[in-house]
Amino acid sequence: MIGVAVVGYGYWGPNLVRNLAETPGAKLIWVCDLKKDRLAGVQLRYPTVQITDDFDEVLRDPRVDAVAIATPVSAHYMLAMKALMAGKHVFVEKPMASTSEEARRMVEEAARRRLILAVDHTFIHTGAVRKMREIIENGLGDIYYYDSVRVNLGLFQHDVSVIWDLAVHDLSIMDYVLPEKPVAVSATGMGHVAGEPENIAYLTLFFESKLIAHIHVNWLAPVKVRRTLIGGSSKMIVYDDLEPSEKIKVYDKGITLNGNPQTDGEKVYDMRVGYRTGDMYAPQLDMTEALGRELKQFVDCVVTNSQPIADGHAGLRVVRILEAATQSLAQRGRVIELEQARLIA
């Protein structure tokens, strides 16, 4: 039985607590938060769980094997480092840290102490994203592009831009489903409220191959859109997370290359490029709650000392792109190289 403490009981913390209370192999021991009224709420619903506003008290408890951190991003680094140094495994919300430097140190600290460091990239544990990865592995052909739109009339955040709030989801999904990692990023965007971070942003990601990725995030859209298009030379995918059941559609569509160019008086079409359209299918998806599956996996990793799917390296790669995108955005799209190779010495 793995003893677990949850730190931070604001927006996401209650989901961690609810799931951990039912995760086989885990025993939820502590919930820690700075606000007394929140802790009172915990006690009412989970009378057997201990509450505290003192993180050190949690760390001193030898029954605690792992700490799940669901505080504002700015506190992730400090809390995770303390936990790791106290010999606790860590499950941390995304984005993993405020800077790639912080993330790198977290990765190094966990490695040094042979502790599990998992990042809560929740979406990669959904049936839809796992199916998407399976389809891509089984062959889209050459992957041409990955294009995602994630917009809604959402909660403005005071401390981070829309990139850190929304694009982080797409970056973690891409990190999981694509066979390549990006090598450079160009981002544009705008903040429309004086004194506030950017509320709309566009990221283009470049790869070694001809793959190109693009992410559009917006907190001020009149309609909610969660749609990703993935184009490959043999198949194409539409992933619409707002569809109640047919979230993933696979199209047997693409181009074919044949003969020589031909000329048309109006437009010169390239007859080398033909089109192929076939059936579409929407595979059935596993609809179990992603977070439950993810926490179960985290517990398994702690027990068996194996790496989680979204480990510190994955978290670091995502933070590094967020950081570079923020830098590019400030310079109206100047391309920033990602230098993946040197992320971890």
Next chain:
Amino acid sequence: MIGVAVVGYGYWGPNLVRNLAETPGAKLIWVCDLKKDRLAGVQLRYPTVQITDDFDEVLRDPRVDAVAIATPVSAHYMLAMKALMAGKHVFVEKPMASTSEEARRMVEEAARRRLILAVDHTFIHTGAVRKMREIIENGLGDIYYYDSVRVNLGLFQHDVSVIWDLAVHDLSIMDYVLPEKPVAVSATGMGHVAGEPENIAYLTLFFESKLIAHIHVNWLAPVKVRRTLIGGSSKMIVYDDLEPSEKIKVYDKGITLNGNPQTDGEKVYDMRVGYRTGDMYAPQLDMTEALGRELKQFVDCVVTNSQPIADGHAGLRVVRILEAATQSLAQRGRVIELEQARLIA
């Protein structure tokens, strides 16, 4: 009665001919094309129209007051200049020319000879786009963003990239409905077929104000999308051209600014930013054919010597952005200033 000749009877020419045959005030005299079989088709359907493969024969005919050019883009400049120099008014397909330099000369030549130079920005004559302009003029508040997606599994073109083929529509619509002109552009994209132009592209347009515009065009998408979001401080618009009747939806949604920031254990939301949601409405639209309305207007402009809505200046502005976007794309998003002021000396 204005005598008109159509040059180019390939993809779009037949639409011009069909509409001109019914445009009040216009008399279609000539159709000119290099291909004999196409001309034979004209003669069969329009026995009273004269056909020729010699453009000079058209220009020599004193009954011809105006020439409509629907050839490949590369020929626009040469044909339009010849027509203007022969004293003919010109209606030219979009994009108006292959370079801003060519477009500038066309504008100057028309001005010098006091001839009408109209560019076929067809979309701005649709009921949907005209309604959108009306709504914007009546008040969206501050305009925050203009975001358009125009993707499908489309005809690859040999001579021009997807920017010149598809983004030209969005740029002409923006030129018509927005109260500001862009000052810089950053574009990214990729060509996935060796030896062919880019088939996917993303353009960000910057303005003097905080307005930001973005256009996503793609010839290789598994689904067809034609959707524009326009966000303003008091209202927001969704323009979906694939909707059979409710193409324009106006949302009484937005943000409100109030008190001071407040802190939440999980996320620090800015309580200065509140949300406002109200009714949505979809205005009834004029569904008459845009091209017919546009040609009627061109004839009126020739008769009354007044400027068309999409004149040479509009065409030049659009070409200048296409050119700059192409340049930016080749440099992975480097921002290119548009220097509008110096477009026409």
Next chain:
Amino acid sequence: MIGVAVVGYGYWGPNLVRNLAETPGAKLIWVCDLKKDRLAGVQLRYPTVQITDDFDEVLRDPRVDAVAIATPVSAHYMLAMKALMAGKHVFVEKPMASTSEEARRMVEEAARRRLILAVDHTFIHTGAVRKMREIIENGLGDIYYYDSVRVNLGLFQHDVSVIWDLAVHDLSIMDYVLPEKPVAVSATGMGHVAGEPENIAYLTLFFESKLIAHIHVNWLAPVKVRRTLIGGSSKMIVYDDLEPSEKIKVYDKGITLNGNPQTDGEKVYDMRVGYRTGDMYAPQLDMTEALGRELKQFVDCVVTNSQPIADGHAGLRVVRILEAATQSLAQRGRVIELEQARLIA
């Protein structure tokens, strides 16, 4: 403070308990169910609530002012009558009873004892249905038809047909929003599983006026549909309960009557009938939970001794139609008169 007991903690009971625990003016005292394990669940989540499997114990408690019944339909009558005879107000799930005779006796008993008898027609407390009633009251003109489709791949029930399970929703909504009550019903349908009740049914309801209503319910549909069309002479409504926010759309569409018939060689169109199309709008809706609002209202009715919106008469009218529809269905659509006038002597 009104003391309340909930009887039946199966599918819907937990929702009643959860809402009653937070309803101002109500104090949840008892939860009664025959199954011990369910009661254990109550005790865990609501330690201050008393549990029992003995309904008489509840009725003997003088602190109990009202009983909410959420058992299978077949038990509604017996439990409600016992509660009324014990001087308790009653809130009963829909359908109110298994027969109109039972429902009639419940109404009479409540009237005799001046007790509140409310039926849980939950949908009429949603923002969407309340808005729909408001729009109809403000004028659709003559109401031509009410057409509802409520289909999905749903839970087959053993004891009642799809009419009693799904059409009951539409009948309760119609009872609330339409200005007329139906006078006759014709129903068709089929049961596809041997020994089981009908899983697909179609009801047509006739009225004194030219209004016609139709309900399509189906437990075996591959897709989920919840859509109602209401046609009036001046406006038309589409109510789609699966739309996340724009559940109600009001169309300024209809027919106009003008001149004399005209003849067309192919079809003889009636030129007396013209068409009018205008704007569509989707009003903003109150999205608060219907059940909470409804229970609040029930408590108010008990306190002020006033009639709830869905009182026993409403419940009886709905049961009478369900009964008649079942009768008609068994005779392949033979029309059954509803004889509303004699429902309550």
Next chain:
Amino acid sequence: MIGVAVVGYGYWGPNLVRNLAETPGAKLIWVCDLKKDRLAGVQLRYPTVQITDDFDEVLRDPRVDAVAIATPVSAHYMLAMKALMAGKHVFVEKPMASTSEEARRMVEEAARRRLILAVDHTFIHTGAVRKMREIIENGLGDIYYYDSVRVNLGLFQHDVSVIWDLAVHDLSIMDYVLPEKPVAVSATGMGHVAGEPENIAYLTLFFESKLIAHIHVNWLAPVKVRRTLIGGSSKMIVYDDLEPSEKIKVYDKGITLNGNPQTDGEKVYDMRVGYRTGDMYAPQLDMTEALGRELKQFVDCVVTNSQPIADGHAGLRVVRILEAATQSLAQRGRVIELEQARLIA
């Protein structure tokens, strides 16, 4: 080469003429209509086709092998009989005649003279309906229901009700794709304009087996719907004719029958009934124009003396149902037996 004449150049006639002008094996000789201005239009577009307002002139022409009739329904019988008696093959618009008696005589006359009598059930020649038949033949399991909705704000007709105008499409599709013919019909509906035929109607069709079919047609709906659900024991189909490409979706969904009923305190669910959900797929469809394919087939039938897919018997079956539905509607849903066996002595 089959010589063909078209009678009736109103709404549908021009489509016949346009297709016949390009049908291999057919030579369009005459177009006949009572209106001179329509004939003038024919002459302009098809200068080689002869025009007349005298049907007898057409029938006397020995070059005419077949006559295509596209007049109002009321004239079908008279014109078709004259044509058959003159030894001409007949292609007649749907519905084939105004009464089943007329249709029966047409069938008999054609049989007696060994002439081809084809009915223009256009929809059964579309790629979507042909694919649907193929899927049904390859196995939906037991077919449970066929449910179609065909509503819009449409052209009121003066001479026929919405059943004869719209339901005729669904009946012809059902006749083609279902393995059984209906044995009885119950219909309800209403006319909302004084002196005009019914503008809304609901038809239920009964079969020997447990299959049930239902058709909802409405000329006064605020939105256009063209959607058919077909439920089978092993698969289910959604056919949405308004979808641009994915018109047919096949769901691997259904019920499974297992053990014994189980009881739940709230609802007694039948545990014998389980649910199965799997992948969905949308097969690629042949998008060629149905009418062209159909006319090609008619010409082939004339040449090879074989029966068309929609022959006079199919046309008669559809008319008989229309007639019975009209009768049922007048009696508020009284079931009318179809007595298929005695249709043709």
